[in-house]
Amino acid sequence: MHWTDYLGPLMEGAWITIELTVYSTILGGLFSFLFGIGKLSGNWFIRGFSIVYIEVFRGTSLLVQLFWLYFALPIAGDMVGLDLRLPPVAAGVLALALNVGAYGAEVVRGAIEAVSRNQYEAATALNFTSRQTLFRVALPQAVPEMMPSFSNLAVQNLKDTALVSLVSLADLxxxxxxxxxxxxxxxxxxxxxxxxxxxxxxxxxxxxxxLENALGRWRGVRR
Structure with a gap:
């Protein structure tokens, strides 16, 4: 059989891989900001929940997380009378996104904390609220600094999609x-x-x- 005859089925799998990568990277980015900012929250419950999420998903295997969501979660749901069965695509996207989000949350936290203290002092002098300081001072400066790390996480996420084949998802x-x-x-x-x-x-x-270059230009315009 000629090697070109393999391309049709492989391209079908590649499309599934691309979809998994896009969906899980976007959702993982949302988790990154949600829990990265949550870890800096003054609310003890939000901060504690964010820390637990980050440590659990950074400290356990992605493969085990995937198997738990696909095989164990439905059993746990049946025990409490809930239908928690996830289709393979949903289980794959969620496992990848939760994993990316845990690592990305530390990137977000570190970038926000790296913003100069002078910027926060200036915001306080202008009587900004904590929300205004976050969205108008900290994030515009921190987001461009996050992009190289997020780029690495996105590529790693693409490679990790190969694991979803173990739950019979027809990826590459x-x-x-x-x-x-x-x-x-x-x-x-x-x-x-x-x-x-x-x-x-x-x-x-x-x-x-x-995207990194676009954000860099946006940051330059805002200055």
Whole structure:
């Protein structure tokens, strides 16, 4: 069988991989800001909940998190009379997003804390509220500084999507394994998906770099 005959099924899997990456990266970004800011909150419950979330999802395996959401959560739901079964796509997106969010939350927290104390003192002198200080002073300066780390997290998230094949989601890795089992052509198939993942990572890195540059220009305009 010619190697080009593998491209059709692999492209179908690649599209699923792209969707997983986009959805989970966006949702993970939201979690990053939500829990990164939450960790700096003056409210002990919000701060404590954010810390627990960050430590749990940074301190456990993504594979175990995925299996828990897909296999264990429905059983736990049945015990309390709730239907908590997640489709493979939802379980995959949620597991990836929660993992990205935990690491991204520390990026957000660190970038906000790195803003000069003089900026916070100036905001206090202008009688800004905590919310105004966060959204009008801290975040406009911190967000551009977060982008290189977020770019790395996005690329890592793309590579981590291969794990969703273990819950029978027909992504690129799953399609490759199906083809390998049927045709017994491991070298050709895995070489193709190696280059496909590399190509997707390059495109994602370029997109994140463009976003980083755009935010840098926006920050310059605001000054």
């Amino acid at each position: 890795a799953f399609k490759a394994e199906q083809l390998r089992n049927f045709y017994q052509d491991s070298t050709t198939i895995y070489t193709i998906i190696l280059f496909m993942y590399f190509g997707m990572a390059l495109v994602l890195s370029l997109a994140m770099r463009m």
